[in-house]
Structure formats: C-alpha cells, structure tokens
Amino acid sequence: MQNSKFLSAIFAAGVTFVLACLMLGVKLNTEGTTLQVEGASTEQWTWIGLGIAVVFLSQLFSAQIDAFFSGLPKPQLAKVLPEASVMARLKPWLLAALIVGMLVWPFMVSRGSVDLATLTLIYIMLGLGLNIVVGLAGLLDLGFVAFYAVGAYTYALLSMYFGLSFWICLPLAAALAALFGFILGFPVLRLRGDYLAIVTLGFGEIIRILLNNWTAVTGGPNGISGIAKPTLFGLEFTRRAKEEGAMTFHEFFGISYSSSYKVIFLYLIAVVLVIFVIYLINRLMRMPIGRAWEALREDEIACRSLGLNRTAIKLSAFTIGASTAGFAGSFFAARQGFISPESFIFIESAIILAIVVLGGMGSQIGVILAAIVMTILPELAREFSEYRMLLFGLLMVIMMRWRPEGLVPMKRPHLELKQ
Amino acid sequence: MSQLLLDVNGLTMRFGGLVAVNKVNLAVKNRQIVSIIGPNGAGKTTVFNCLSGFYIPSEGSVMFNGGEIAGMKDFQISRQGLVRTFQHVRLFSKMTVIENMLVAQHRHLNTSLLAGLFKTGSYKRLEQEAMDRAAYWLKQVDLLEFANREAGNLAYGQQRRLEIARCMVTQPELLLLDEPAAGLNPNETKELDELIIRLRDEHEISVLLIEHDMGLVMGISDHIYVIAQGTPLADGTADEIKNNDDVIKAYLGEE
Ligand SMILES: Nc1ncnc2c1ncn2[C@@H]1O[C@H](COP(=O)(O)OP(=O)(O)O)[C@@H](O)[C@H]1O
Numbered sequence: 022m023q024n025s026k027f028l029s030a031i032f033a034a035g036v037t038f039v040l041a042c043l044m045l046g047v048k049l050n051t052e053g054t055t056l057q058v059e060g061a062s063t064e065q066w067t068w069i070g071l072g073i074a075v076v077f078l079s080q081l082f083s084a085q086i087d088a089f090f091s092g093l094p095k096p097q098l099a100k101v102l103p104e105a106s107v108m109a110r111l112k113p114w115l116l117a118a119l120i121v122g123m124l125v126w127p128f129m130v131s132r133g134s135v136d137l138a139t140l141t142l143i144y145i146m147l148g149l150g151l152n153i154v155v156g157l158a159g160l161l162d163l164g165f166v167a168f169y170a171v172g173a174y175t176y177a178l179l180s181m182y183f184g185l186s187f188w189i190c191l192p193l194a195a196a197l198a199a200l201f202g203f204i205l206g207f208p209v210l211r212l213r214g215d216y217l218a219i220v221t222l223g224f225g226e227i228i229r230i231l232l233n234n235w236t237a238v239t240g241g242p243n244g245i246s247g248i249a250k251p252t253l254f255g256l257e258f259t260r261r262a263k264e265e266g267a268m269t270f271h272e273f274f275g276i277s278y279s280s281s282y283k284v285i286f287l288y289l290i291a292v293v294l295v296i297f298v299i300y301l302i303n304r305l306m307r308m309p310i311g312r313a314w315e316a317l318r319e320d321e322i323a324c325r326s327l328g329l330n331r332t333a334i335k336l337s338a339f340t341i342g343a344s345t346a347g348f349a350g351s352f353f354a355a356r357q358g359f360i361s362p363e364s365f366i367f368i369e370s371a372i373i374l375a376i377v378v379l380g381g382m383g384s385q386i387g388v389i390l391a392a393i394v395m396t397i398l399p400e401l402a403r404e405f406s407e408y409r410m411l412l413f414g415l416l417m418v419i420m421m422r423w424r425p426e427g428l429v430p431m432k433r434p435h436l437e438l439k440q
Numbered sequence: 441m442s443q444l445l446l447d448v449n450g451l452t453m454r455f456g457g458l459v460a461v462n463k464v465n466l467a468v469k470n471r472q473i474v475s476i477i478g479p480n481g482a483g484k485t486t487v488f489n490c491l492s493g494f495y496i497p498s499e500g501s502v503m504f505n506g507g508e509i510a511g512m513k514d515f516q517i518s519r520q521g522l523v524r525t526f527q528h529v530r531l532f533s534k535m536t537v538i539e540n541m542l543v544a545q546h547r548h549l550n551t552s553l554l555a556g557l558f559k560t561g562s563y564k565r566l567e568q569e570a571m572d573r574a575a576y577w578l579k580q581v582d583l584l585e586f587a588n589r590e591a592g593n594l595a596y597g598q599q600r601r602l603e604i605a606r607c608m609v610t611q612p613e614l615l616l617l618d619e620p621a622a623g624l625n626p627n628e629t630k631e632l633d634e635l636i637i638r639l640r641d642e643h644e645i646s647v648l649l650i651e652h653d654m655g656l657v658m659g660i661s662d663h664i665y666v667i668a669q670g671t672p673l674a675d676g677t678a679d680e681i682k683n684n685d686d687v688i689k690a691y692l693g694e695e
C-alpha cells in the first residue's frame with residue numbers, strides 16, 4: 022500500500038517534470054530565419070523544481086490531505102438562513118428589494134462596472150439556458166455557443182440587410198436558435214454521454230467555421246460592425262439621430278448628452294431580459310415538461326416504461342435551451358455593436374458549461390452565482406490574465422474537492438398533498 | 441366478455457444465435473394474477489422486455505385487448521395500459537416521491553407550454569387531479585408520509601413499493617412485475633402479497649408476475665407458466681404445477 026503510493030507519487034512527479042520542461046523549461050526564439058532553443062533561467066528552474074516537489078508530496082500524502090479536507094466544515098446555508106416559514110414570507114420582499122436594487126444601482130457606480138454587470142447578465146442567461154440541457158435533462162452539450170452565435174448573427178444580419186429593429190429581432194433570434202436546436206436535436210437523439218458531447222462539440226465548430234467562411238453574407242473573419250443599438254420606443258442613445266426626423270433620448274427629455282445613458286440603458290434591458298428568462302424557466306421547471314426533463318436525466322428506461330416519449334422530451338430540452346442562448350446572442354450583438362466568429366469559439370462553450378457545473382446542476386440560483394463569479398473574478402485578477410485558464414482549472418479542482426454538488430445544489434420543490 | 445386481456449402466441453426472441461425465448465404462449469384474462477416461473481436465465485425478463493416493447497420480438501404475436509402490440513414503441517404500449525416494473529428498481533432517485541408519481545402521469549396532464557405558463561383552468565385542474573391520484577396510491581402503499589422525501593433515500597422495500605405505486609398511477613389494465621419480492625424481508629413479502637391481491641380484487645386489474653418466492657407465487661396465482669431455457673415447460677394452477685414431474689425435475693435438477 023505504502024509502496025504503491027510512493028510509486029504513484031514518483032510517477033506524478035515525473036509527468037509534471039516532463040510537462041514543465043516542455044512548456045516552461047525551453048523556449049523557441051526566432052533569430053532572423055533560424056529558430057533557437059533557449060533554456061529557462063535559474064529562477065524559473067527553481068520554480069519548476071518547487072512545483073514538482075509539491076506534486077510529489079501531495080501525491081504521497083494524499084490520504085492525509087483528503088482527511089484534512091473532509092474535516093473542513095462545509096458551508097451550511099440552512100443554518101445561516103432563517104427558517105423555511107419565515108423565508109416564505111420574506112421571499113417576495115427580498116425579491117422586490119433585489120430588483121429595485123438592480124435598477125437603481127447603475128446610477129451610482131462607474132460606467133465600467135455597469136458594463137461588466139451587463140456582461141455578467143448575458144452569461145447568466147447563457148448559463149440558465151444550458152442548465153436546461155445539461156443540468157435538468159442531463160444531455161452533455163459542448164457546442165452551446167453555436168446557438169449563441171445563431172442569435173447574434175440573426176440580429177446582426179437582419180438589422181444590416183433589412184433594417185429590422187432590436188425588439189423585433191429578439192424573438193426572431195430566439196426562434197431561429199430554437200430551430201437550430203431542434204435540427205441538432207434530431208441526429209443526436211440516440212446518443213448519450215461522451216458521444217453526445219463530441220457531436221455537439223462538432224456542431225459548435227461547424228457553425229463557427231460556416232460563419233467564418235460564408236464571407237459574402239457574414240463578412241467572414243472581419244465580422245459585422247456598426248450593428249444598431251436598441252432604442253427606447255424609437256429614441257436613440259446617440260449624440261445625433263441617425264435618421265432624418267428621428268429623435269435622440271437626450272433631446273426628447275431635454276437633458277445634455279452623456280454616453281453613460283446608453284450603457285445604463287443596455288444594462289436595464291439585460292436586467293429585464295434576465296428576469297424574464299428566470300421567470301420562464303422557473304415556471305417550466307415546475308411544469309410537466311420540466312419534471313420530464315429531470316426524469317429523463319435520472320432514468321431514461323423508466324421514462325419509456327411509463328409512457329414518456331423521450332424523443333419529444335429531448336427535443337424540447339434542446340430547443341428551449343437553444344432559444345435562451347439565441348435570446349442572449351441577439352442582445353450580445355446589440356450591446357457590442359460588432360461581432361465576429363472570434364466571439365463564438367469553443368472556450369465560450371466551456372465557460373458556460375463551467376458556470377452550470379460550478380453553480381450546481383439544475384439549480385438556478387447556483388447558476389446565477391457561478392456566472393457572477395466566473396465573469397467578475399477574471400476582471401479582479403487582471404494581472405493574472407495570462408493564467409486565466411489555469412485559474413479556471415484550479416477553481417474547478419477546488420470545487421470538485423470541496424463541494425462537488427456545486428455552489429448551491431438544486432433544492433427539490435415541496436409539494437403539499439391533501440390528506 | 442371472453443376476450444383475453446393478453447394473448448401471446450409463439451413468442452420467440454433471438455440474440456444472434458442464442459434463442460432466449462422459444463415459442464412461448466401466455467394468456468391472461470381480466471382480473472387475474474398469472475405468474476411466470478423458471479430458473480435464472482430462463483428468459484423470463486426477456487419475455488417482459490418483448491411484451492413491453494423494449495425488444496422487438498423475433499417471432500410471434502402479442503395481442504393486448506384484442507390489438508397487436510408486438511413491434512410497437514415502448515411508450516406507446518405503456519400508454520395502452522400495459523405497464524411494467526424492473527428486476528432492479530428504477531426510480532428517479534434525485535426527485536421526490538411525489539415527483540416520481542407526477543412524472544408517471546405525464547400523459548394525463550396538460551403538457552401544452554402555454555397552458556402551463558399561464559396556468560389555465562384545465563392545467564390546474566389536471567395537475568390537482570394528478571396530485572390527488574398520487575396521494576391515493578401513495579396511501580395504498582404506505583408511503584404518504586414520505587411524499588417529499590427523495591426517492592433514492594427511501595429504504596429498499598419502500599423503493600419497491602414506490603415503483604408499483606408509480607405504475608398504478610398511470611391507470612394500467614395489466615401490470616407486469618419482475619421479481620417484486622427479491623430482497624424483501626418476510627414481513628414485507630406478506631404485505632406485497634396482500635397488495636397484489638388487492639390490485640386484482642379491488643382495483644380490478646390483472647397482474648403478470650415473475651417471482652422466485654414459491655410461497656408467494658403458489659399462494660396468489662390464478663395460473664402459472666413454467667419456462668426453462670426459454671422454452672415453455674408446463675402451465676396450470678398451483679396444484680397442477682406443484683405435482684408436475686417435469687417441473688420438479690427441472691427445479692431439482694438445477695439445485
Ligand atoms: N440484450 C441481450 N442480448 C443478448 N443476450 C441477452 C439479452 N438479454 C437477455 N439475454 C440472454 O437471454 C437469456 C435470458 O435472460 P433473462 O431473460 O434475463 O433471464 P431471467 O430473467 O429468466 O433470469 C440469458 O442467457 C441472457 O444472457
């Protein structure tokens with residue numbers, strides 16, 4: 022036993038050594054037309070050595086470390102929060118306070134914060150959408166970003182070619198993304214687990230490559246710029262109205278122009294959209310269809326034996342999840358004013374999936390919290406931006422050790438029966 | 441009516457070269473408890489899989505309520521009123537007991553998205569009826585007090601009972617039970633015995649039962665089929681089976 026521990030520790034240290042040497046120990050430099058291999062400095066070698074030592078020791082003493090971790094107290098939300106009956110009474114007030122806070126807050130902080138909050142809200146929408154597919158229906162989808170792209174390009178193209186407004190395109194984008202979800206749903210119906218993940222991954226790439234290469238329509242890698250911003254009942258948020266006869270927001274209200282109105286307006290739209298999405302999905306989860314999604318995740322064979330049509334249920338999960346992403350996508354295009362296939366790479370899918378897993382599969386509050394953590398942490402740790410992926414990885418490992426069920430695991434609804 | 445509820449003729453199931461079920465005939469009348477017995481690997485579960493649409497039989501006909509169901513999709517068959525349990529309990533473990541009961545009634549509910557989002561009258565009424573039916577059946581199997589417990593946290597015997605209640609709430613005419621007494625203690629087996637009899641006498645359904653507990657089978661069956669190595673060996677009442685030389689030989693030979 023002790024011996025095998027020692028061997029596995031040696032092995033892990035060896036793997037670390039090889040990887041570290043390849044990735045950190047040597048550098049390739051171009052000198053004129055030739056490549057030169059350059060060794061790392063002594064200081065870097067010291068760090069590499071330290072890293073290997075840490076890996077070796079942590080493997081050797083993994084049992085003790087496990088014991089230490091399991092000894093750590095787990096956060097007990099139930100103890101911090103008041104009792105269920107009190108909570109039920111407080112809930113509407115808390116929600117109202119939260120919404121009012123979200124609406125007032127942007128007027129008191131910097132433009133940058135509001136902008137970041139808007140981005141967070143987009144990820145919340147995406148997380149909630151993927152949560153339906155992965156968290157509830159249990160279908161591992163690694164190409165979710167494809168539907169986000171479909172939504173974004175729907176708005177960008179319709180606005181560019183037909184001059185349609187944001188508010189008309191929003192439902193259209195959701196509908197088109199839903200259609201794509203439906204189309205993808207068909208071939209992957211029979212697949213589960215890893216196979217499903219690979220096919221959806223491929224689908225995500227196909228959409229991105231299509232957007233990249235269909236230059237005539239999508240502008241290819243150059244993307245689409247100058248996408249119209251949303252208006253408030255026809256009022257624009259620019260300094261001067263673009264169209265003849267149209268009015269701008271500050272002219273209408275007789276106030277001086279400020280670019281932060283636009284940022285705050287976009288934020289408020291995002292808040293409204295997120296509240297709408299949360300409400301919708303929350304209802305769905307308590308409806309027969311939501312229960313059927315979860316039942317499918319729990320046991321597909323039992324579902325079939327009880328007369329549930331798994332084809333219809335899977336397709337509905339894919340479709341509704343995709344439409345949420347389409348929703349988020351069209352808002353994203355409107356906010357950025359510029360989109361290109363670069364915005365819809367695989368890493369985006371991975372981040373959205375990380376949000377769902379971190380938050381706690383199926384849990385809406387968990388997904389919202391995780392989306393906040395995942396968008397704000399990288400901003401706070403700007404200096405480490407090169408190590409962003411490394412930090413994500415670390416965060417994942419820590420979470421899996423410490424709280425594998427996610428930040429806020431899903432709570433079952435309590436249903437009262439008449440006795 | 442003299443029509444059979446379930447009428448199986450020449451049912452055969454092959455897996456490659458292996459004949460798992462070979463020309464099996466079964467007949468179940470309304471309000472009957474019929475059992476299938478046979479040694480392990482005899483092909484009993486495979487028969488269930490063929491009847492419930494999980495496998496498409498290689499040969500033979502399965503008439504349910506006068507209509508052919510062989511080849512139909514699993515979920516279509518269960519919607520016709522033929523519902524089964526599994527040899528290994530299959531619950532929606534992370535969902536509560538009551539949610540398990542509601543999922544089973546999916547097709548009795550208003551599943552239109554708009555109706556649910558706007559909570560129309562018909563949606564609320566059907567949802568309430570489903571809750572009432574769930575409560576009724578949970579009471580029948582003594583699980584009412586655990587309604588909001590996660591199904592996976594129930595004791596094994598309770599999980600078995602929940603599986604039966606979950607089938608019953610779909611309002612079937614024929615219930616297929618695959619070794620329901622496996623793993624139960626004598627007390628629980630006795631309760632199961634009474635429950636199955638109640639299903640026949642009070643709820644007027646038929647039960648097709650696979651079971652190794654001979655006490656249970658002999659006590660409650662109206663008719664018994666014996667299968668060995670996929671092939672029908674004998675059938676008849678409990679007394680006839682007990683005294684059948686072939687059956688005795690097959691069972692003693694195995695042990
Ligand atoms: N899907 C399958 N593929 C191949 N062989 C199978 C399959 N299902 C069952 N069998 C075989 O059929 C035979 C009968 O199995 P089963 O019906 O489970 O027996 P019982 O339920 O009577 O114990 C076994 O030999 C088993 O290996």
Ligand SMILES: [Mg+2]
Pocket residue numbers: 484485486527
């Ligand atoms: Mg079996």
